[in-house]
Amino acid sequence: MFSKSIRRNFLLQIIIASILLIFVFSSFLYFYIEKSVYDEKRNELLTYAKNISANRSVTELGSDTTDTYLKISVEVIKLKKYPTNNGLDIYETTKQKHTYLTLIYPFDIGEFSFLKITKDITPTKHLLRKILRYILIINVVGFGLVIIYAVALSKMLTKPIKSLSNKLSNMNEHLIRPVRVEELPEEFEPLGETLNHLILRIQNFVKYQKELFIGTAHEMKTPLAVIKLKNQVTLIKKRSDEEYIEAIETTNKAVDDMNFIVSNILNIGRQEGAQLEKPVEIDIIKFLRDKTNDFKLIAENEGKSIEMDFKPDGFMAMLQVGLLNQIVQNFIQNALKFTPVDKKVYIRSSQDDFGLLIEVIDEGCGIDESEDLFAPFKRQGNKSGVGLGLFLAKSAADALGAKINIKNRTDGTSGAIATLQINSKLSCIITSKR
Structure with missing residues (x-):
């Protein structure tokens, strides 16, 4: 054997x-x-x-x-x-x-x-x-x-594997470091890149899970404190029926806030399940066009408009559609949320060195680039929300091997640009039929 x-x-x-x-x-x-x-x-x-x-x-x-x-x-x-x-x-x-x-x-x-x-x-x-x-x-x-040469050759060929094995075996959540791909032989570079992608996901998972637990406790603590305080005040002395009704309504509103937080946390669990779904082949350009058309009616009802410009004419990829939908939907919803009435949201795609670049551009107030907007329970501006949308989008992008980013516009117009870059290694371009 x-x-x-x-x-x-x-x-x-x-x-x-x-x-x-x-x-x-x-x-x-x-x-x-x-x-x-x-x-x-x-x-x-x-x-x-x-x-x-x-x-x-x-x-x-x-x-x-x-x-x-x-x-x-x-x-x-x-x-x-x-x-x-x-x-x-x-x-x-x-x-x-x-x-x-x-x-x-x-x-x-x-x-x-x-x-x-x-x-x-x-x-x-x-x-x-x-x-x-x-x-x-x-x-x-x-x-x-031959024996001497075989020993030396086997040692030389297995040295990169042994080095990777030692690096991974000594890792923990506090000592995770990326693998230096440039020091690996050419044949091991794809493995090193895959490991670095996995390490990045682990780092983000550990970081954001800690923030998620802390943020969840903080967010749940606030409505619970409101409920307790309102009940204590109500119990101090006898109240009228209207005052009891008001106290109950306040309590119900706090309960609704907690339910909303719990629902968003459940979405995180559902997304982790979506990462295990079997990838399917889809035309991303067609997906973007259909998704944009779905939001056009919502934008018109809010007094806003959406313009789109998609290039190339087709771009096939093997990926989990649910994860891609999580990212694109969050980008468009945020853009519409922060864009004032009578303003526009631009959705476009183009090719770059990494693969397919998808951009959602709004005419809102912009963002504070010094903050990590992808951390859980991070909110921007005075709009309603729990602050888990971008956290879910970031997790979905990591699972797809894609890059995600948000920055302010630099063309002299107020607003932000949310970008998603899909790796061309898992995709292929479809030229238009003429």
Whole structure:
């Protein structure tokens, strides 16, 4: 069974693969050398046999010729059966620790006479054995070098993973730091960016959850204090029916305020559930156009108007529609809330380096840019509300991997610009049909 360690598995696989490669390469090398040497010896005997056969005489061969020096012996033999390989036959024999290569070559076909040429190839055999030993020694050294190289390579390749693992294992809510993507190999950059996105979401979650709990307690405390104070005043002395009714109405209003706060907090839970919904493919431009048309009638009833300018003509994306709706709806509602009568709200989209840029621009009083408007229970201006809308929008944007921001207009007109940037890595552009 394989170990769970990536490095051990990689180390084992690279060692096995390298050993097999060395073994196969060495085997091919040795067999090639052996075949080349034997082919040379066979050609040597064949050439010698052709020369003798051409001269048609073997009587002049003496002990003082080069044949003895070359350790070659020649004799004429007669065979009853003609060899099948064009009259040729070559074989190897061993006698008294000596190895001989013998060639049977036709000499006089009519009389079934053949030349039997034998050469002592013992030195060649010794040479091949020596070559084999050297190859084995080289293989052993090569195996050692492969193991050293595999260990170093596996350590180098798993170093980024180990670094990321150590960084993540030592993290807690107080020591969360982004991963430095520029220090990672190119192959690990997407993983580093994903981790940084996750870390950012965790940081925002921890930060805003603390503020949410504190803000919830503070917001609930106020209506409860009003109820208690009103009841205490009512119980001091006997009151008229009208005064009791007034006290009850005050209590009911405080209860309604608490119910409104609880409903908004429940929306946070619903949104977290929406983050787990299966993404679907939608045309964001069409979605924006439909959503804007829905709010046009509301704007007209309030004496305001909405203008839209969407580019490109289509922009497909895989995302959770509920989260996108949470952001866009909050932007438009806030823009209409803070825009005075007879003023306009502009909704437009365009492409930028990040992806699709969506802007909702109002002609209201602007914002205080020094405050974190995305924190829970943060209110701007004197308009009604709990202050959880932008908090929910921010959470939805983080879940989508999008960027969200609010800033004041810089074109000389009072108002604010709420922007949403959707990452183009999860999207594609649809060109208009003409």
